[in-house]
Amino acid sequence: MRFASFFDVAFRAFRDPSALSKLVVIIAGASSGGLVAYADAKLDRDLASSQESTKKKVLILGTGWAGTSFIRNLDSSLYDVQVISPRNYFAFTPLLPSVTCGTVEARSIVEPIRNITRKKRGEIKFWEAECFKIDPANKRVHCRYTTAANSGRMDEFLVNYDCLVVAVGARSNTFNIPGVEENCHFLKEVEDAQKIRRSVMDCFERASLPNLDEAERKKNLHFVVVGGGPTGVEFAAELHDFVAEDLSKLYPSLYGLVKIEVIEAGEHILTTFDKRIGKFAEEKFQRDGIDLKTGFRVINVSDKEITMRSKTTGEFSEPYGMVVWSTGIGTRPLIADFMKQIGQGNRRVLATDEWLRVCGCDGIYAVGDCASISQRKIMEDIAEIFRIADIDNSGTLTVKEIQDVLEDICLRYPQVELYLKSKRMSSILELLKDSKGDAKKEAIEVDIEEFRKALTDVDSQVKTLPATAQVAAQQGTYLARCFNKMKDAEEHPEGPLRIREGGRHQFRPFRYKHLGQFAPLGGEQAAAQLPGDWISIGHSSQWLWYSVYASKQVSWRTRFLVISDWTRRFIFGRDSSCI
Template sequence: THPSVSTAALLVAAASGGGLVAYADSAGENASSEPSQEAPRKKKVVVLGTGWAGTSFLKDLDCSKYEVKVISPRNYFAFTPLLPSVTCGTVEARSIVEPIRKMLEKKRKDVTFYEAECFKIDASKKAVHCRSAVGTNFDGNGDFMVDYDYLVVALGATVNTFNTPGVMENCYFLKEVEDAQKIRRNVIDCFEKASLPNISEEEKRKILHFVIIGGGPTGVEFAAEMHDFLVEDLVKLYPAIQDFVKITIIQSGEHILNMFDQRIATFAEIKFQRDGIEVNTGFRVVKVSDDLITMKSKSLGEVSVPYGMAVWSAGVGTRPVIMDFMQQIGQTNRRVLATNEWLRVHECDSIYAIGDCASITQRKIMDDISTVFKMADKDNSGTLTLKEINDVIEDICIRYPQVELYMKSMHMLDIRDLIKDAIGDSHKESMVVDIEEFKKALSHVDSQVKSVPATAQVAAQQGHYLAECFNKMDQCKEHPEGPLRMTGTGSGRHNFRPFRYKHLGQFAPLGGEQAAAELPGDWVSMGHSTQWLWYSVYASKQVSWRTRMLVVSDWTRRFIFGRDSSRI
């Protein structure tokens, strides 16, 4: 049941983690080339979005090589991991934003910025249609078109309400700086409202019930911030109503922070229980009216709770412009744009997608694995035993360690288990498996791979990687046989190593000067010292000395004077 050498080589060509890949997908080769009689001009690069992915790309791009245009409805970069701290005034909104023009100051003559929203990507005409975000021009029309040679789509994601009735109308969200500012104002409003005369105790309880829907890192951090704000500042300012305050987290899964190590989830749950934050796991919110949240659980059925303020942080969705573009290029029924490992959108010359609006799919790898398995089916029966399947994967991994490395880097370490799970009973080693069934299993594996979370870390690394590719594009064309170049087994060439994500760990601040962290090498750290690690990492990650100084001085101000509870 061994694959033939040539098929295995094909697989390795597809899966190599060490820059050996040789494919037709090129970061630049398939892009439009200029007619030879025209005077050489700089290629036009259009970047959509000034978030983590877009700014990381721009920061590292050698802009003198290109004519760069940047389009975004906000003229600043926002340090999103500190947004929950803005909701309660631990840091000020202006401390976590950096004007995009300031960030590009040194590259000013090579970069043009338009404060506008892209509403259509036209891949056939190589142009994007935009609408001014700052009013219209003299004709009363704020629409314009920008053409490109290369397009970098870094539009991020939007909130996802899963069409739950009433969420859009009644919940607050925490995605943008304005959202955090709105939350901050409303928290204070709730306290002032509950302090008014002629408000019954029952009403006070309702007004001061803060509900967070979604127990992921954002929801948990916001709950922790709220709790700190309450116990450190508001109890002193509103002593008469402090007993009516309640914070609740509603989480559909079994645990909060379920993308973290189980020890962190347990630590957070115990801490929150001690702090009096109610954590309702196993509940799915089905409706939000203006005064009631209705949720459902398997054991208790439907339950409704009155609330004063609800914050929805239960999922990310697709921006309309991305949805429209995916329909144009046949990527329907997806949440994000599918790219290859060089971050180029499948089937689209010259369009790259990075950050939350994109995900790398290894359809090619899966197809090749499927081919290898077909080769193993020597008698053409259309079936393999589970043991044969297992042997083939094992054999590939032993003979070609790159495949295993590749699987590891793509969070596919447990591919064998996943296949076994998907096929059925993993103990029946001699069970005969239909090739078609196996294909279903592969698509199951594929969907598992796609569910890697969208984070700032991934977005920033992708921006950096793509900028490096753009910077080397000319050099690779001039020296096509350079060290990073390798001709493959007939299917094409590629100038660049594929993108590899390097996980640097993740934090979850839990309030009360405590945090939890998952660090590389499966290290888990929790408690007060981790909070200090969090402070130092987040201070060092600031994009400029200006924001670094502002954030650190906000933290110091909060330590000395507490948070500002003015409603402005």
């Protein structure tokens, strides 16, 4: 061994007292080159292990859109990353309606989470288990793994964390309506889509039995979809195409008895889209023979009948063969219990700030459908904003002083831009001039009362983000980038407005960028609402939908499988087997 190597080991040993004893062994065995070489290598491993243990532990709960997006964009070499989820895969949920009717196979839209983690720098530990309790006081979570092969025996364990990212999503909202949980199908998971597919085929097989009368056959072939949102509408359209294009050939005597019904509590379907899209969808459903009931509320679902009520017809019941419930999202028990612990028990989802930090917690972040950003209102900070902007302490703001804080105000309070857009104003200066009644005056000065008066209605534009895959994915990506920029364990995204008090924000608040949305309506037609209020409806939009959804797959494997499924469907039709 060269003297340079020896003194290098000695230097590292004195820097690390725990390695001093190893240096003694090295000196004692200096006459043996093999022993010294072994000790040197062992010391290198110990020092590397010591450095590894100082990494901050980041625990991610969930492998949905938000959790997977966070994992894919996180620099895992900076942290000790652990992932816990009851499913060991990511599912491309926008294609679940296609899975229900065999247009796309279930395995084509799932990517094993270990395929994703093994491509990352640094080791990422994954455990397929369910988190049933979060303990923020001790910074740990309680988990359990249910062994199905061992009579449902549950193995429980604890996992500690420094930072916790909650991305467990949400469950279907039943609104506590009797019978929904027991008698309806939901469409949130891959397993749900597979159950619906088997149930559709079971309805047709039962209806084809020789001992049934026509009334019984009609009952079995009555498919009810509760909810006129994107998922419910897309499933109804997929089911109609499946029946018209494929099952009509296999069950020609039953085709005329099939009834597809969509029940919506509101006056129109697809209310999150432009009104033109909703109107087109309603007209198309009418042409296709899909029965659309708007203004009806379901009040009970038994194993044989569904009961609903409307203002015009009152309460009535009708038999059904299958019911699919798609009426929004509800809170998971884990999140409900956690919210009670941290004083948010009166909310539907976790409240976070604009940096996705759970309000009232240290080191806990929440992304996706289980959380909602509690947007800070500008009127709550109006006095502080005025104080920071008033540099000369004159009690009034000049044009220059206002211009100095414009960027930070719009960054911290996105509702300002929305309000100016609604008023067709390009700047907050126009708003202040308008409030003074002299829009032509260039030199403007306002006191705090005039400043407050001009911004009074701005907070009316505070919007809650929709619970969509697009929002969840963007939140996961944003949070991962924040983590990648953190220099040490104590650094966090800046919360308060820091104008004149330390510079700009270290991390900009999360801002959702809407990239558009699609609504497949069946018959190779779709509706697209893209940024800039651009609306496209028809066959060309369907091909755009194909290209966008194929490009958004998380791997080339799933991209190839989905495209091959679409090609197979065009050539051979949909698979009607019950597996």
